[in-house]
Amino acid sequence: IMWPVLSAFIFCGCVTTGRDGFEIFGPSDETSEAAKIVVEANRELTRIKVLYRDNEGKRLELKTALEANNAAEVKRISEDVVQIINEGMNLGTSAIDKVEQAREMRINDDYKEYLRLKSEALKKQLEAFENYRQAARSLRDNYDPKNSQLREKVKVEFDQRSENYRTIMEKARDLSSQANELYKDSLRRQREK
Template sequence: MRPRKAATLAVALLVFSVAGCKSSSGLIGPTDETADAAALIVEANKDLRVIKVVYEKNQGKRDQLIEAMRSDNAAEVKRLSGEVVDAINDGTVAGKNALDKIDQARDLNVNEDYAEYLRLKWEALNKQLEAFEEYRQAARKLRDNYDPKNAQAHAVVAADFESRSENFQKLMEKARDYSSQANELAKDVLRRPAE
């Protein structure tokens, strides 16, 4: 995460927390737990940083896979697709941990703005996990079934890879949309005058 984006997010979490504290009921009604939710999100963001490292380390693998398929290099396709499957499996563990923490935060009594922010953040991450599952399945099929000598099997695997790649792109676009909405909500809260 870029330093400016991280700072903006930290300030937004603080503003959400402060806004939540103003509406705390304490003795009479339910206590606002926005600050506790924000702490869970800080922990979830640590899991997301793990995913980012895995992603950045493996970012060029898709292009390498496509090139290996074009050159009918079965050994390279199997090696690269196996690495992709392993990387996505590692990232998925961290992603599910982050989703669990966001779920815990969503179960807390938080102010309306923060509840919506958490929903959008959850939706964004969930769509990313769905997208990477598409990519993992495509890579798994390549790893297990790619055979450039069998024209029919080659065509089926290539078509599946293309279809899942398109699904990956669509799901990632939805994830980016949810993430943008969450970021815009955070910015809107920051721009509001203090009450």
């Protein structure tokens, strides 16, 4: 399971009061309320990080079971992975909803764009994890070490979905990096005032 990437998207503490009573992203009516909602989203993302930490060995277990052609272990571990990803995706969806709620508030344009980019990054991550979840489901439902043709088909599908996961996750990292750069630029502009 690759949850540390998701936990890397925990949002910067992007709303603090500046010297002039302005928020880092500039003056806005509902910025502090939006920040509270973002804190709630961060709690969801922190729970995902804990899920990952508690289950980080599953990928190695699954790889070992596949190499040993141990169908019972592949199915058991795959089921665990599906359940863990389902729980993480529920938390991720909740975090996205909160970020979107904050984004719809009366906040300044920089903060709104920052939240848009973070939301898009989280959506990409969920898309990536959906690929990984489908790969685990396929292993759980179809892996049969006695049927070499089916076994190879499932392994190929697993490899393809894993590659899709990596590709989509890279796009998510790019979006998050853009958001972080926007945050840094906004800080610089605020300090220059």
